[in-house]
Amino acid sequence: MKRLLSGNEALARAAWEAGAVVGAGYPGTPSTEILEVFAPYPDVYAEWSPNEKVALDVAIGAAYAGRRAFATMKHVGLNVAADSFWSVAMTGIEAGLVVVTADDPGMHSSQNEQDNRHFARWARVPCLDPTDSQDTHDLMVAAFDISERFDVPVLLRTTTRVCHTSSPVEVGEVRRVTPTPGSYVRNTAKYDMAPANARQRRPLLEDRIAALSEFAETFAGNVVTTRDRTLGIITSGVAYHYAREVFPDASTLKLGMVYPLPRRLIADFAAGVDTLIVMEELDPFVEDQLRLMGIPLYQPPQPPAYPQTKSIFPVIGELDPTSVQRAAVAAGLLPGPGPADRPAPEPGARHTLPLVSVAALDLAPRPPTLCPGCPHRSSFYLLHKLGVPVNGDIGCYTLGMAKPLDALHTAGCMGASIAVAHGAVQAGDTERHVAVIGDSTFFHSGIPALVNVLYNRSNVVTIVMDNRTTGMTGHQENPGSGHTLQRQETVELDIELVVRALGFPPDRVVTIPSYDVKALEKQLKAWLKVDGPAVLITKQECALLPATKATYLPLAVKDNCNGCTICFRIGCPAILQSDALDERTQRPLAVIDPVLCTGCEICAQVCPRDAIEFRAEAMAHG
Amino acid sequence: MVESPRPAKVDMVLVGVGGQGTILASNILADLGMRIGYDVKKAEVHGMSQRGGSVISHVRWGAEVHSPIIATGAADLLLAVEQMEAGRYAGLLRPGGTALVNEFTIEPITVITGGAHYPSRDEIESAYAVPARRLLWVPGAAVATELGNKHVANIVLLGALSRLLPDIGEQDWIDAIQRQVKPSHREFNRRAFEIGRSDAHVPGPGV
Numbered sequence: 001m002k003r004l005l006s007g008n009e010a011l012a013r014a015a016w017e018a019g020a021v022v023g024a025g026y027p028g029t030p031s032t033e034i035l036e037v038f039a040p041y042p043d044v045y046a047e048w049s050p051n052e053k054v055a056l057d058v059a060i061g062a063a064y065a066g067r068r069a070f071a072t073m074k075h076v077g078l079n080v081a082a083d084s085f086w087s088v089a090m091t092g093i094e095a096g097l098v099v100v101t102a103d104d105p106g107m108h109s110s111q112n113e114q115d116n117r118h119f120a121r122w123a124r125v126p127c128l129d130p131t132d133s134q135d136t137h138d139l140m141v142a143a144f145d146i147s148e149r150f151d152v153p154v155l156l157r158t159t160t161r162v163c164h165t166s167s168p169v170e171v172g173e174v175r176r177v178t179p180t181p182g183s184y185v186r187n188t189a190k191y192d193m194a195p196a197n198a199r200q201r202r203p204l205l206e207d208r209i210a211a212l213s214e215f216a217e218t219f220a221g222n223v224v225t226t227r228d229r230t231l232g233i234i235t236s237g238v239a240y241h242y243a244r245e246v247f248p249d250a251s252t253l254k255l256g257m258v259y260p261l262p263r264r265l266i267a268d269f270a271a272g273v274d275t276l277i278v279m280e281e282l283d284p285f286v287e288d289q290l291r292l293m294g295i296p297l298y299q300p301p302q303p304p305a306y307p308q309t310k311s312i313f314p315v316i317g318e319l320d321p322t323s324v325q326r327a328a329v330a331a332g333l334l335p336g337p338g339p340a341d342r343p344a345p346e347p348g349a350r351h352t353l354p355l356v357s358v359a360a361l362d363l364a365p366r367p368p369t370l371c372p373g374c375p376h377r378s379s380f381y382l383l384h385k386l387g388v389p390v391n392g393d394i395g396c397y398t399l400g401m402a403k404p405l406d407a408l409h410t411a412g413c414m415g416a417s418i419a420v421a422h423g424a425v426q427a428g429d430t431e432r433h434v435a436v437i438g439d440s441t442f443f444h445s446g447i448p449a450l451v452n453v454l455y456n457r458s459n460v461v462t463i464v465m466d467n468r469t470t471g472m473t474g475h476q477e478n479p480g481s482g483h484t485l486q487r488q489e490t491v492e493l494d495i496e497l498v499v500r501a502l503g504f505p506p507d508r509v510v511t512i513p514s515y516d517v518k519a520l521e522k523q524l525k526a527w528l529k530v531d532g533p534a535v536l537i538t539k540q541e542c543a544l545l546p547a548t549k550a551t552y553l554p555l556a557v558k559d560n561c562n563g564c565t566i567c568f569r570i571g572c573p574a575i576l577q578s579d580a581l582d583e584r585t586q587r588p589l590a591v592i593d594p595v596l597c598t599g600c601e602i603c604a605q606v607c608p609r610d611a612i613e614f615r616a617e618a619m620a621h622g
Numbered sequence: 623m624v625e626s627p628r629p630a631k632v633d634m635v636l637v638g639v640g641g642q643g644t645i646l647a648s649n650i651l652a653d654l655g656m657r658i659g660y661d662v663k664k665a666e667v668h669g670m671s672q673r674g675g676s677v678i679s680h681v682r683w684g685a686e687v688h689s690p691i692i693a694t695g696a697a698d699l700l701l702a703v704e705q706m707e708a709g710r711y712a713g714l715l716r717p718g719g720t721a722l723v724n725e726f727t728i729e730p731i732t733v734i735t736g737g738a739h740y741p742s743r744d745e746i747e748s749a750y751a752v753p754a755r756r757l758l759w760v761p762g763a764a765v766a767t768e769l770g771n772k773h774v775a776n777i778v779l780l781g782a783l784s785r786l787l788p789d790i791g792e793q794d795w796i797d798a799i800q801r802q803v804k805p806s807h808r809e810f811n812r813r814a815f816e817i818g819r820s821d822a823h824v825p826g827p828g829v
Binding site: 002004029030032033108109132160161164165166167168238241242244245320321322325353354360361363364365366367368369370371396399402403404472474568569571573575576577595596 | 639640641649652653656661662663664665666667668673674675676687688689690691692693694695696706707709710712713716728729730731732733734735736738739740741745746748749772
């Protein structure tokens with residue numbers, strides 16, 4: 001019976017069916033659920049590693065030891081793991097190894113839009129690009145076989161819409177178990193990439209990709225479906241479904257493997273249709289390869305927005321049926337309003353979707369914000385007030401940039417905050433620089449940068465915002481949380497002890513509860529007056545963790561509020577401007593939404609008139 | 623209720639604010655669609671936008687569903703768990719389609735501190751005027767308060783939605799809800815659904 005599975009659930013299921021015994025990764029939208037779903041399967045080992053490079057090395061170790069393994073990460077995670085990715089592309093493996101990269105077209109939850117299919121071509125490894133949950137399942141199973149047959153890691157590239165779309169999947173009910181357990185082979189010439197060995201291996205990469213190209217000609221994941229021959233579409237990933245939606249009559253070549261490409265299959269498909277187009281999301285990865293092969297592609301009479309990169313469909317952002325239809329109209333593939341000199345589309349070209357436009361309301365945006373009760377809020381309120389340059393990092397606390405907190409000035413990638421602050425200082429910037437980094441990001445890649453601050457005699461004040469979890473991705477365990485992915489109790493790395501062990505002066509490492517505005521302000525002010533590096537750890541469970549939820553206690557605004565607006569400066573979604581005005585100032589009084597308020601008391605502490613209840617008062621009348 | 627033939631396809635969008643339960647409601651709809659024999663796709667976005675941002679899920683039922691995303695102007699039904707979001711996504715609903723909107727406001731931070739305007743009910747209704755689409759207000763938040771659980775407005779909306787899809791049996795709805803919620807939450811979710819389904823404000827039947 002078919003099961004309704006997201007792409008991520010289907011991928012985890014397929015890994016189990018294929019006999020993978022080790023899965024490692026670092027949380028990152030849209031990849032996170034893969035390992036969470038895999039971890040409870042019987043007879044598997046799954047872990048959150050501190051970062052993606054460690055995760056891939058763990059999976060590589062398992063594959064060297066003769067056990068099927070995989071690593072999961074979001075697209076930018078593969079940048080972190082790129083060194084390991086290239087290494088294993090050189091060595092090959094003993095048992096199947098799959099590297100899962102989840103790209104984020106449209107940047108729903110990411111800082112860039114890189115198309116990771118390029119990694120495969122760069123490192124000469126095959127790349128699979130599923131269209132939906134069933135494909136994800138089937139290609140993940142196939143990936144392990146390809147990996148072993150060609151002694152190569154396989155890159156399985158998925159995207160947000162594939163990861164987070166659920167559809168019915170026919171799964172296998174039996175797990176394939178490797179008949180003889182693998183063992184760790186001693187094969188230095190293959191696995192020790194000293195230059196002499198690496199030079200020996202190097203030609204094998206070219207031979208291997210030539211063999212894979214031949215394999216692709218008959219690979220079951222590359223599917224030709226002949227319908228009307230007027231239009232042929234070569235497509236991969238979720239774009240295949242937009243092709244089916246917008247051009248239901250067109251013939252399709254669905255590429256389950258986008259690298260290397262099957263030359264003869266493509267040439268035959270091209271020869272069998274009148275007009276040939278490529279429909280793919282993000283970069284012209286397939287399109288460019290087809291042009292190099294000399295495959296004749298349809299040239300639209302009107303140049304698209306970025307003709308230097310892609311001929312028909314947008315190179316920026318996620319595709320969807322509407323954008324695909326618009327691009328097809330602009331390219332003359334579908335009828336529609338446009339320049340009179342446009343050639344008439346092929347007979348039979350028809351719209352399957354409405355061409356509508358609705359006058360949109362001019363609505364204020366609703367950006368994501370720090371949640372009510374967020375323990376990061378107090379620090380950002382103070383940093384804004386102190387006016388210092390704040391170098392940020394990747395996590396919930398990246399939202400400290402938003403108004404009214406407006407207290408984060410850079411956020412590039414994981415682990416960047418501390419070294420970026422250090423660089424600004426060493427360049428001669430005279431302001432006192434602050435770096436903020438979360439607990440999971442600290443373990444991910446913050447520690448080497450903190451070592452650097454100490455080693456290279458820096459002046460940076462680092463705030464480690466420890467909310468006891470990996471927040472943005474939905475509460476994953478990390479080395480500081482005391483539990484593993486598979487729910488085992490483990491050592492709880494103490495951030496203060498780690499920092500002290502690096503050698504920071506004892507009086508320059510302090511842990512303060514995140515909600516204690518007064519203590520935080522006193523400490524930050526003191527350190528901003530003196531020279532030298534310091535580390536402040538703010539510690540408080542995320543407001544969305546069950547332990548915190550159990551303590552929710554809505555506070556109320558008291559009668560002596562005079563509408564001074566200072567509490568609005570903390571940017572809490574639970575504090576609203578009421579309809580009532582202060583008699584004297586005619587400014588709106590504050591009101592607290594009891595449904596949203598958690599009772600964190602940050603607003604009560606910043607109120608200059610003591611006009612907001614503290615928890616003790618709320619409890620007394622509650 | 624009157625028996626009518628099951629529609630060949632039903633395209634639904636669910637919109638709201640991160641944390642309001644649009645994902646749970648879309649899980650229930652996807653589960654239900656599959657159980658009653660449709661091909662189904664359900665698309666949602668996780669991660670950063672869930673932190674109090676504007677969120678949208680797409681649920682599609684049909685004989686064979688391709689795109690996970692519903693095209694602009696092609697949705698048959700729109701469920702909004704928050705009023706302003708009903709205005710934001712009005713363009714997704716097809717002419718003649720129906721929007722069910724929870725009478726509930728959450729001011730975005732741009733309104734609270736940025737001085738931006740929060741739209742009135744009239745303004746939101748105006749977004750459904752051309753081309754003409756039906757907007758029905760559902761007192762989901764009031765029912766949720768009555769039931770003592772602030773999070774069930776999404777299920778009240780599903781109850782109201784069920785009146786627009788009369789060929790699907792009540793038990794199929796309830797079973798789908800029970801499969802998707804924690805055992806301890808089953809009883810009040812069932813009651814929320816029944817109140818939404820019985821609400822006199824929502825005329826039926828028909829998509």
